[in-house]
Amino acid sequence: MSKQNKPPKLAQELLHSxxxxxxxEEVLGDLEEKLEVESKKRSLFRAKLNYWWQVLHYFRPFAFxxxxxxxxxMLFRNYLKVAFRLFAREKSFSLINVFGLAVGIACSLxxxxxxxxxxxxxxxxxxxxxxxxxxxxxxxxxxxxxxxRYSSYNLKAVLEEEYPIVEQATIMSxxxxxxxxxxxxxxxxxxVDASPEFFEVFEVPIMKGHTSKMFDDPYTLAISSSFAETYxxxxxxxxxxxxxxxxxxxxxxxxxxxVYEDLPPKSxxxxxxxxxxxNRIIQRPNLTSWRNxxxxxxxxxxxxxxxxxxxxxxxxxxxxxxxxxxxxxxEVFLQPFEDMYLFNRYENxxxxxGRIEYVRLLxxxxxxxxxxxxxxxxxxxxxxxxxxxxxxxxxxVLGALKGHLRIQFxxxxxxxTAFSVLLAVLIVWLMAPYFGELVNKEFEWSFTWKMxxxxxxxxxxxxxxxxxxxAFFLSSLKVISSLKSGMATPQKHNGLRKALVxxxxxxxxxxxxxxxxxxQQVEYIRTKNIGLxxxxxxxxxxxxxxxxxxxxxxxxxxxxPGIENVSMVTQLAIDVKNATSGIGWExxxxxxxxxFYHMDVDPWFIPTMKIEMALGRNFDSRITADTLNYIIxxxxxxxxGLVDPIGKSMNMWGQKGKxxxxxxxxxxxxxxxxxxxxxxxxxxxxxxxxxxxxxPGQDQDALTSLEAVFKDxxxxxxxxxxxxxxxxDSQYKSELMIRDLSxxxxxxxxxxxxxxxxxxxxxxxxxxxxxxxIxxVLGATVSDIMKLLSSEYMLLLxxxxxxxxxxxxxxxxxxxxxxxYHIDLGWWLFAxxxxxxxxxxxxxxxxxxSKLANSNPVGYLRDE
Amino acid sequence: MKLxxxxxxxxxxxxxxxxxxxxxxxxxxxxxxxxxxxSVGALHSALYRLEEKEFVKTREGGATAERGGxxxxxxxxxxxxxxMLQETNELRMSFAQNIPGLSxxxxx
Numbered sequence: 001m002s003k004q005n006k007p008p009k010l011a012q013e014l015l016h017s018x019x020x021x022x023x024x025e026e027v028l029g030d031l032e033e034k035l036e037v038e039s040k041k042r043s044l045f046r047a048k049l050n051y052w053w054q055v056l057h058y059f060r061p062f063a064f065x066x067x068x069x070x071x072x073x074m075l076f077r078n079y080l081k082v083a084f085r086l087f088a089r090e091k092s093f094s095l096i097n098v099f100g101l102a103v104g105i106a107c108s109l110x111x112x113x114x115x116x117x118x119x120x121x122x123x124x125x126x127x128x129x130x131x132x133x134x135x136x137x138x139x140x141x142x143x144x145x146x147x148x149r150y151s152s153y154n155l156k157a158v159l160e161e162e163y164p165i166v167e168q169a170t171i172m173s174x175x176x177x178x179x180x181x182x183x184x185x186x187x188x189x190x191x192v193d194a195s196p197e198f199f200e201v202f203e204v205p206i207m208k209g210h211t212s213k214m215f216d217d218p219y220t221l222a223i224s225s226s227f228a229e230t231y232x233x234x235x236x237x238x239x240x241x242x243x244x245x246x247x248x249x250x251x252x253x254x255x256x257x258x259v260y261e262d263l264p265p266k267s268x269x270x271x272x273x274x275x276x277x278x279n280r281i282i283q284r285p286n287l288t289s290w291r292n293x294x295x296x297x298x299x300x301x302x303x304x305x306x307x308x309x310x311x312x313x314x315x316x317x318x319x320x321x322x323x324x325x326x327x328x329x330x331e332v333f334l335q336p337f338e339d340m341y342l343f344n345r346y347e348n349x350x351x352x353x354g355r356i357e358y359v360r361l362l363x364x365x366x367x368x369x370x371x372x373x374x375x376x377x378x379x380x381x382x383x384x385x386x387x388x389x390x391x392x393x394x395x396x397v398l399g400a401l402k403g404h405l406r407i408q409f410x411x412x413x414x415x416x417t418a419f420s421v422l423l424a425v426l427i428v429w430l431m432a433p434y435f436g437e438l439v440n441k442e443f444e445w446s447f448t449w450k451m452x453x454x455x456x457x458x459x460x461x462x463x464x465x466x467x468x469x470x471a472f473f474l475s476s477l478k479v480i481s482s483l484k485s486g487m488a489t490p491q492k493h494n495g496l497r498k499a500l501v502x503x504x505x506x507x508x509x510x511x512x513x514x515x516x517x518x519x520q521q522v523e524y525i526r527t528k529n530i531g532l533x534x535x536x537x538x539x540x541x542x543x544x545x546x547x548x549x550x551x552x553x554x555x556x557x558x559x560x561p562g563i564e565n566v567s568m569v570t571q572l573a574i575d576v577k578n579a580t581s582g583i584g585w586e587x588x589x590x591x592x593x594x595x596f597y598h599m600d601v602d603p604w605f606i607p608t609m610k611i612e613m614a615l616g617r618n619f620d621s622r623i624t625a626d627t628l629n630y631i632i633x634x635x636x637x638x639x640x641g642l643v644d645p646i647g648k649s650m651n652m653w654g655q656k657g658k659x660x661x662x663x664x665x666x667x668x669x670x671x672x673x674x675x676x677x678x679x680x681x682x683x684x685x686x687x688x689x690x691x692x693x694x695x696p697g698q699d700q701d702a703l704t705s706l707e708a709v710f711k712d713x714x715x716x717x718x719x720x721x722x723x724x725x726x727x728x729d730s731q732y733k734s735e736l737m738i739r740d741l742s743x744x745x746x747x748x749x750x751x752x753x754x755x756x757x758x759x760x761x762x763x764x765x766x767x768x769x770x771x772x773x774i775x776x777v778l779g780a781t782v783s784d785i786m787k788l789l790s791s792e793y794m795l796l797l798x799x800x801x802x803x804x805x806x807x808x809x810x811x812x813x814x815x816x817x818x819x820x821y822h823i824d825l826g827w828w829l830f831a832x833x834x835x836x837x838x839x840x841x842x843x844x845x846x847x848x849x850s851k852l853a854n855s856n857p858v859g860y861l862r863d864e
Numbered sequence: 865m866k867l868x869x870x871x872x873x874x875x876x877x878x879x880x881x882x883x884x885x886x887x888x889x890x891x892x893x894x895x896x897x898x899x900x901x902x903s904v905g906a907l908h909s910a911l912y913r914l915e916e917k918e919f920v921k922t923r924e925g926g927a928t929a930e931r932g933g934x935x936x937x938x939x940x941x942x943x944x945x946x947x948m949l950q951e952t953n954e955l956r957m958s959f960a961q962n963i964p965g966l967s968x969x970x971x972x
Contacts, residue, residue, distance in 0.1 A: 029934030030887030057905030
């Protein structure tokens with residue numbers, strides 16, 4: 001055969017690469033023979049082309065080489081079979097393993113759901129990174145910097161006109177309540193007064209009508225679609241409702257100009273209706289003063305402006321434009337709308353955190369619990385796998401390579417992880433409603449395609465991560481030693497396992513201390529004497545009453561059963577929100593401009609709330625001059641620098657009077673912050689909140705009485721009430737949630753760690769059977785043996801405590817420092833955590849070991 | 865066990881080639897008799913199936929230079945294969961006999 005007639009090399013290689021071995025020789029031969037014939041009959045080129053053509057025709061299922069794949073598949077099947085047998089043989093061990101991991105994963109999944117939900121807040125805007133809330137910081141004369149989420153109405157025009165980086169701005173009130181009559185009942189709606197740019201800045205779709213009219217006419221109104229549905233029926237969209245004149249409970253008339261889509265629920269904004277801000281200005285002309293900073297101002301920046309630049313640019317926008325005498329410097333800075341929910345705490349004029357801290361805290365806890373569960377899984381798998389040294393040895397003798405063994409162990413761990421994940425998903429699915437209750441959220445658990453993609457990836461990565469150590473450790477064992485002893489226990493691996501146990505208990509101990517601290521602090525908050533008696537007090541509302549009405553309302557209430565005392569106020573005493581710097585007093589230095597919180601009260605506020613007087617006297621309804629007088633708290637007196645405040649003259653917004661009394665400090669803000677200086681003024685105009693103290697044990701009577709009198713005065717309205725101690729607790733919603741969640745986490749961590757310990761002890765007890773037998777034969781008592789076997793673990797626990805306690809101390813002090821009023825981290829907290837862990841661990845250990853220690857040594861000394 | 869149309873042709877070819885039935889000759893005779901030129905791949909696929917169904921058996925023959933020193937794989941009808949051919953043939957004949965105007969020629 002001539003040299004040129006050699007078949008094309010590449011085609012031959014192609015055949016080699018895929019064709020079955022048994023076909024190869026025959027086919028290559030046939031093809032070459034054919035090439036020879038063809039090249040003689042036609043051209044060599046045609047023959048080669050034909051050769052290629054024929055080779056490509058071997059791409060048929062029958063011709064493909066399968067051998068390698070089928071081998072692997074067979075091995076893989078064997079791995080699975082062995083894994084399932086192992087599962088069946090060591091049920092409790094496997095169940096502990098799967099269950100531990102499943103609980104850990106479920107726990108983390110819950111937190112993931114929660115975090116995801118938290119992150120969705122305020123994230124609905126397309127240009128979310130450009131919409132910002134305008135914040136103010138004011139530099140006080142005493143060095144403090146106060147931060148406000150509110151700005152002056154005048155700032156809007158300044159920003160719009162003088163700062164080209166502001167594309168749009170909208171100003172809105174904190175809220176506006178209006179009631180409209182529907183079927184002879186007044187239904188109350190919460191809305192806002194907002195300049196009509198509101199709809200564009202917040203990208204609110206208009207479903208009907210136009211908002212343009214709102215720019216011109218202050219007596220117009222836009223309502224949300226759910227408002228429209230309630231008011232006009234479910235077929236409102238087909239009705240011609242634009243232009244309807246709506247009359248509210250204050251007899252104000254509004255023309256309905258638009259219906260907008262309901263605002264997203266996961267938002268710091270909420271409004272069932274929007275009234276032009278111009279309307280609010282008509283009602284409160286002092287809003288147009290630079291002194292009044294009580295409106296929320298939002299701006300939408302133009303594209304490609306960094307927040308830092310915008311802040312630098314706008315910082316002096318108030319100082320440059322306001323006129324009049326102001327001593328205090330007031331600066332402007334921006335917070336992205338998207339951050340408003342999670343970053344809601346300000347200190348010294350900067351954004352310092354807030355809810356985001358809980359998101360981070362819980363994310364960390366979730367990660368730790370997952371790590372805990374993975375370590376557990378790793379430990380258990382390794383412990384169990386060492387018992388399978390004989391199997392590994394035999395496999396190696398039969399020709400298994402390290403890689404094969406690794407794949408076998410990884411397969412097993414992935415399989416176990418798959419079970420765990422499925423169990424975890426089941427747990428989450430079943431428990432989601434309860435968890436939702438715990439964190440005050442509604443979780444809808446739906447399987448999305450993302451999840452379907454995520455679960456296998458998670459199973460694989462988690463399975464490989466937690467299986468990689470046992471896989472590598474076991475595959476590297478020496479054949480001879482593993483076949484001889486049937487066990488393999490190189491010392492260095494024991495060391496690592498111990499370190500992992502220590503690590504597990506460190507996490508558990510930190511979580512226990514954390515949970516105890518949170519529990520203590522929350523209990524402290526709930527039981528703290530805050531300087532007034534908040535129990536048995538019911539808050540309800542009154543509408544549009546003159547001072548005379550208020551007094552008769554009160555007298556009527558007192559005649560009814562169950563009512564001990566009644567007071568009417570403008571602020572909830574435990575959460576006073578109004579502050580002013582318009583205060584003057586005897587001895588005030590010219591530069592002093594301090595902020596004072598203030599509330600208007602009637603003369604019965606102090607006795608009703610059982611607030612103690614430190615000096616002086618309460619307001620007296622018989623002394624008309626008292627309406628010009630003031631009562632302050634101790635903090636206010638201290639800040640004013642008055643040692644004996646009684647009789648000193650004082651003025652608020654120019655209204656001159658005297659200080660006639662000083663109340664002992666009570667907590668007028670949450671325990672996160674210090675008691676604020678407070679001024680009480682006797683002013684019965686504009687009171688709207690009723691605080692009624694019920695006689696002990698007569699809550700129900702008191703409620704009936706309150707509702708009866710309320711209905712006499714406002715028959716068409718709904719009677720709303722809340723208990724003041726509930727309102728107090730609701731100030732600490734996040735803390736209560738954290739308390740419950742930290743307990744859950746702690747219990748999960750304890751369970752996982754103890755499960756791990758249990759399995760490890762069981763394993764080591766089995767390994768040391770022979771040793772125990774010999775010791776017993778030589779005269780060791782049961783307690784000697786118990787001591788011997790448990791001392792190792794006690795040592796590990798002690799090490800864990802030494803590491804965990806300082807960690808926990810620092811972490812929890814940091815958390816407690818977020819409260820101005822907090823408990824001290826006592827040694828007993830740590831002692832309790834340590835003792836609890838120790839006792840549980842001891843219980844678990846002795847449970848396992850006592851069986852061995854008490855057993856007859858003959859049983860396992862028999863064979864050698 | 866079924867016998868496909870192309871498989872039957874291949875089986876017939878193997879039978880008619882006697883001792884000299886291997887890839888190249890089978891292909892040649894098929895081309896000669898049917899006028900169609902099956903690809904080697906298709907042919908092999910059929911041979912493979914026939915072998916699986918045990919209609920043919922194989923033996924390895926000597927290597928020749930024109931094959932690049934590779935051995936041939938000879939195919940041969942098994943008794944079962946022969947029986948199968950016979951059955952299909954009889955089936956055809958039983959139909960063909962009853963078709964008026966269809967003349968059956970047999971070569972002696």
